[in-house]
Amino acid sequence: MSLPQSQATDPKSIDWANLGFSYVQTKSFVRHVWRADQGWSEAELVQGTSYIPMHVATSGLHYGQNCFEGLKAFRGPDGRVRLFRPELNATRLGESAVKVGMEPPPEDLFLKACRLAVEDNIEYVPPHGSGGALYVRPLLYGSEGQLSVDPSPEVTFIVFVVPVGDYYKGSGGVRGVDALVDEQFDRAAPLGSGSAKLGGNYAPCLPSAIAAKRRGFPISLYLDAKSHTYVEEFTTSNFIALNHPSTPGQGKIEGSSDSAPTFITPNSRSILRSTTRRTLCELATYFGWKVEERPVAWSEVSGQAGDGSDGFSEVAACGTAVVITPVKRLVRGDQEVLVNGGASTMGPYMQKLYDTVRAIQSGTQEDIHGWLWPAQGITGTSSKDEE
Numbered sequence: 001m002s003l004p005q006s007q008a009t010d011p012k013s014i015d016w017a018n019l020g021f022s023y024v025q026t027k028s029f030v031r032h033v034w035r036a037d038q039g040w041s042e043a044e045l046v047q048g049t050s051y052i053p054m055h056v057a058t059s060g061l062h063y064g065q066n067c068f069e070g071l072k073a074f075r076g077p078d079g080r081v082r083l084f085r086p087e088l089n090a091t092r093l094g095e096s097a098v099k100v101g102m103e104p105p106p107e108d109l110f111l112k113a114c115r116l117a118v119e120d121n122i123e124y125v126p127p128h129g130s131g132g133a134l135y136v137r138p139l140l141y142g143s144e145g146q147l148s149v150d151p152s153p154e155v156t157f158i159v160f161v162v163p164v165g166d167y168y169k170g171s172g173g174v175r176g177v178d179a180l181v182d183e184q185f186d187r188a189a190p191l192g193s194g195s196a197k198l199g200g201n202y203a204p205c206l207p208s209a210i211a212a213k214r215r216g217f218p219i220s221l222y223l224d225a226k227s228h229t230y231v232e233e234f235t236t237s238n239f240i241a242l243n244h245p246s247t248p249g250q251g252k253i254e255g256s257s258d259s260a261p262t263f264i265t266p267n268s269r270s271i272l273r274s275t276t277r278r279t280l281c282e283l284a285t286y287f288g289w290k291v292e293e294r295p296v297a298w299s300e301v302s303g304q305a306g307d308g309s310d311g312f313s314e315v316a317a318c319g320t321a322v323v324i325t326p327v328k329r330l331v332r333g334d335q336e337v338l339v340n341g342g343a344s345t346m347g348p349y350m351q352k353l354y355d356t357v358r359a360i361q362s363g364t365q366e367d368i369h370g371w372l373w374p375a376q377g378i379t380g381t382s383s384k385d386e387e
């Protein structure tokens with residue numbers, strides 16, 4: 001099949017200090033094809049194009065039989081490259097695949113495909129210290145041309161990579177955002193597919209999210225679809241909050257246990273299980289903070305829970321792209337909630353979590369939790385023998 005050719009960006013032409021978050025064609029992407037009668041094919045490195053062949057009746061396009069992942073690879077001080085917790089993405093892609101009737105790629109195949117994509121595109125990994133990363137995008141879709149709504153007998157798994165910049169560098173530093181509670185649209189039904197990273201979960205959020213952006217709210221917050229009482233998550237990031245008794249800004253970070261903050265995040269079945277959130281929960285536990293994964297009522301956020309508290313000390317959105325985005329103000333109808341007095345900076349405890357994650361990712365802090373893979377790092381030349 002002849003495909004349109006397109007030019008890879010010359011890695012030497014990339015301005016690492018000013019990279020954003022947009023598509024850049026790298027040298028290659030990895031492809032595996034699964035067929036019901038043949039199982040998984042060997043990895044294929046596709047070079048010189050950003051296009052993929054597609055049947056006009058591709059089920060991944062018509063019936064939404066597709067899912068994806070997003071993770072990052074970082075260049076350490078030793079010049080070698082490591083992926084951040086890729087096994088969590090492997091597991092989640094498998095769960096998403098099953099939710100839409102697709103064959104899940106085995107973990108080993110997933111990891112090797114990510115590694116190969118990084119290895120072959122090693123020149124596109126931003127330098128250590130630039131704050132950038134190689135964003136890795138695995139994609140799985142039913143690739144059979146068929147009219148019936150049936151599981152596709154052919155599934156294509158692709159891993160492409162894109163160099164991306166430090167979000168906060170590009171946007172002039174950390175700035176708290178305003179979030180609008182979406183009252184027009186429910187992202188996920190209680191027994192629906194909100195916990196899977198399905199392509200079909202995102203486009204339906206667009207109309208209300210665009211309307212919110214026009215009103216000055218970069219992110220939208222969704223409540224539980226059944227009762228509109230509990231907080232679920234933002235459009236592409238999870239909801240996290242911190243409570244601490246001390247005045248923000250004077251927070252005693254390494255305090256005794258009675259002054260330790262509490263890290264709170266919703267445990268709904270219909271939210272996407274963010275790998276970043278899991279990392280933050282584990283770090284908070286490691287720091288000796290209390291961690292509560294439980295239903296979070298909107299009334300707690302708005303300070304009307306009747307328990308005398310006036311909302312959370314710190315609220316943020318978390319995900320792979322930015323790690324932590326502080327939320328300074330939330331609006332629901334005519335209700336307005338200011339977090340930490342509406343301050344635009346990151347609160348002291350979110351800052352500690354953020355700094356720790358970034359330091360581990362960039363290799364400037366020891367990876368005592370074993371989150372970077374492979375431990376010995378990826379180099380441009382095949383390093384498989386070092387496994």
Ligand SMILES: *Cc1c(COP(=O)(O)O)cnc(C)c1O
Nearest residue numbers: 236237238272274275276319320
């Ligand atoms: C991807 C995503 C997240 C963030 O997950 P990470 O694994 O931390 O990147 C959160 N919510 C939704 C809906 C997502 O799609």
